[in-house]
Amino acid sequence: MKNLNYNHIACCVLLGLALVSCNSKKYIKEIPYNFSSDSYADSANGTKANVDKQYSNVDDNIEKLSDDELRIKEKYSIIMEVMPKEVTNYKLYSYIDRWIGTPYKKQSLEENKGVDCSYFVQSLYSDVYGETFQKTPDGIFRSKAIQLFTGRTFLKEGDILFFRYDKTHPISDVGIYLHNDRVLACTATGLNIYDFNDEYFQLRYVAAGRLKPKN
Numbered sequence: 001m002k003n004l005n006y007n008h009i010a011c012c013v014l015l016g017l018a019l020v021s022c023n024s025k026k027y028i029k030e031i032p033y034n035f036s037s038d039s040y041a042d043s044a045n046g047t048k049a050n051v052d053k054q055y056s057n058v059d060d061n062i063e064k065l066s067d068d069e070l071r072i073k074e075k076y077s078i079i080m081e082v083m084p085k086e087v088t089n090y091k092l093y094s095y096i097d098r099w100i101g102t103p104y105k106k107q108s109l110e111e112n113k114g115v116d117c118s119y120f121v122q123s124l125y126s127d128v129y130g131e132t133f134q135k136t137p138d139g140i141f142r143s144k145a146i147q148l149f150t151g152r153t154f155l156k157e158g159d160i161l162f163f164r165y166d167k168t169h170p171i172s173d174v175g176i177y178l179h180n181d182r183v184l185a186c187t188a189t190g191l192n193i194y195d196f197n198d199e200y201f202q203l204r205y206v207a208a209g210r211l212k213p214k215n
Contacts, residue, residue: 039075044213065090071095079193080179087179089157092128096184105134105188121160121174129158131211137162141171155208161185161196163204171206 061070067088076093077084087093098111105114109123121140122133133140141148141162155161155177163185165172175185183196194201 009077026136037179067092074176080182082179082191089128092124092158095128097105098190101190104186115156115191117185118174118189119189120186124176137174138169138171140174141207141209143209145212147212148207148209150207152205152208156210158211161201162206163207164203164206165204172204175201177208 012093033147060066063069065073072093073084074088075085075097077087080087099115099120102112102115103108105116107116107119108114108121110115116135119135120141122135125133126130131145133143133145140146142159146160157178161175161177161183162171163173163175164170173186175183177183177196178193181196182193184191185194185201186192187194187200195203
């Protein structure tokens with residue numbers, strides 16, 4: 001009788017896992033997974049709890065960073081699943097942080113109200129990198145200030161990604177590569193950090209652009 005109950009329970013568990021797997025696959029195919037503020041908060045709280053159990057508090061702020069810079073370093077190292085030492089461009093991530101979650105709105109650039117990714121990239125590059133682009137995906141693609149390439153293994157933080165959504169617009173949209181296959185892009189759900197390996201982006205990726213060194 002006990003063996004029968006165990007077998008019955010095992011079958012139910014396996015069936016449940018199969019259903020979850022199917023539903024997850026369907027969801028990821030329809031909507032790119034994004035790294036939301038909620039998931040960051042959960043991860044941050046869990047990470048802090050684990051660290052507190054194992055180690056005593058030490059002053060590791062060797063760089064003498066401000067409280068906001070420390071927050072940015074911790075937040076985006078967790079979101080991108082990289083070591084905190086890899087998050088060093090505080091100006092870039094502070095700029096991004098203000099806009100995360102802004103709804104998509106064509107030809108718009110209003111914080112917390114609406115954003116078009118090509119407008120955002122133009123503004124970000126002007127503020128963070130001191131480079132001026134046009135506000136259209138095709139205009140950015142044709143800029144003489146960037147070097148174009150197609151390889152995905154050479155991507156570095158700050159590279160501009162170009163996407164194609166239809167035949168009439170070969171360069172339809174842009175995004176920014178961050179770290180560890182995380183990209184900043186604007187979808188129907190708004191401006192957020194997504195997984196570049198998702199089919200949604202892989203099928204639409206055309207090329208990447210990197211600022212040429214200034215003489």
